Amino acid sequence: MTFLGILAGVLILGLIMVIHELGHFLAGRALGFKIEQFSIFMGPVLFEREKNGIRYNIKALPLGASVSFAGEESEIEGQGKADYEPDDPGLFENKPKWQRAIVIAMGPFLNFVTALLVFVILFTAQGAVVPRIGRVREETLLYSSSIETGDRITRLNGMRVTSPLDLSIAEMGHGEDEAWVIEYVKADGSRHQETLEPQKAPPRPMLGITYSEGEDGSYTIVSVHADADQGEAGFMQGDQVLTLAGIPFGETEAVTQAILESEGQPLSSEIIRKGKKMELVVTPFMLEADMPLGIVLTLSKRAGDILSQGIQYPISIFRTTVRGLGMLFAGKIGFRDSFAGPITIVSMAADTVTGGRSLADIASSLATLLGLLSVAIGFTNLLPIP
Structure with missing residues (x-):
């Protein structure tokens, strides 16, 4: 992961959390809650301003955000716990339950709205x-x-x-x-x-290999079919395939066509095995x-379809997250597979930036990631998880 990739991941996660906390803040202001502080990011304070009794500040680390409501358990950093009259109607704990519920729900709601807008913009540009x-x-x-x-x-x-x-x-x-x-x-x-x-x-001619694509565009063999050429003269697990019949292995359609047209005749392949570049002659077989x-x-690219999918896509992500939670409780997947933590999210964004693609593709992928994670994080914050 490059520095630029890590920075992109941190900024995406930070933006999602700022939007989330902004939802709590706006709902609290609209319903008359007393708010002590609204912080963008974390760490040492870089800039601070007080207006209408609320401290607004921007901090040094571009990750996360927070809102401090009067009457909550937490103390304001550097200020301690403020003193209020116990019956102050602006205190969080003195507000009606339905108002508190709105404030809590508005963070995830704004994440969902963000996802909707992101996907509508993406689909408008791309279809x-x-x-x-x-x-x-x-x-x-x-x-x-x-x-x-x-x-x-x-x-x-x-x-x-x-x-x-x-x-x-x-x-x-x-x-x-x-x-x-x-x-x-x-x-x-x-x-x-x-x-x-x-x-x-x-039956059709096939190489009989399965492979994985690396972040750098490489293709590494994961397994070899029992009927395929094996051993030193054929493909082996761990080989990195560069070309087949002179065609770069990443050109999938051309490679597939070359295999189909081979009619079982041998094909040359350039690979890297244990760090050494070498050439093989492999024979496709009928499978x-x-x-x-x-x-x-x-x-x-119809406006109706774009708007419809802009709405439906976040709903589908929400449904998928719920299904993943069901699979978690059923023991079909692990906790780490069902919830992406900050490190995973940053890694996903970093991989997107360092994938060696055009700027337009990178921007599109990062926007998609922003939409996906906005829904996932919004949903996660609705769960009763401390």
Whole structure:
């Protein structure tokens, strides 16, 4: 992680927390709560001003924010606990419960509003992917069904679909031998349901490797199929693949086409093994795989779709977070996988900045991260976790 990447992560997290605390502050002011201090960031005070009895300050470390309400347990840094009349109506503890609830809820609410605005702006610039079929590809389960281009998917395997995120989560939870149950709406408004049983795709030439993509754009082999060329003469776990048939391995479509056109004939591959660059000759072999479902969604630039997805996407993130919490309690995932702490968030942003992409792509990814984390942190703050 570079310094710039870490700084981007810290600033995103800091911005989210400032917006969150601003929600508490604005609600408190509107409802007549006595507020002692509103702080942006943490650490030593760089700038401070007092107005209408409230101390406003900016601190040195760009992470977090805080609001101090009169009557709370905490003391103001450097000032100690203020003295108030016990029956002062402006004290936090003397306010009606419904007003206190509004103040507490307004922080997460403003995070959700931030996410909505971020996604509307992003989708206005880039277009919004909507859960409508964009095209039906051959050699997919969808190709042999009654589902057509333009049909709108409403549920997949019983899970409601209002955004691409819902669809991805439903696909991730699908069992290998389970049927796909798709509910969809035709252009004329008629509703349909179709069940697609899993099938095997026709055998095709494949390398028989699985790999992971690194932050620097490298491709490292994770596992090698038992029928593939193995040992010193073939691919091995840990090899970093540079090229195949002279094509950079990152050019996925071109590499896939080269494998398909090889018809089982040997292909050259340049790799790095144990720090040394070397060239292999590998032979694709015929492998039978599961036929993909084949859902390709539509990219829309219509104002209605942009606004709809701007609203639906944060809702989908919220639903996904709730499902993750359910999986946590069911023991299917660990606590660290269900809640991203500050270090994880900073790391995610740093990886985005150092991914070696264009400035436009980086800005888009950081904005997406801001929207995602605004919902996640807003939701987390609604939970009864100290």
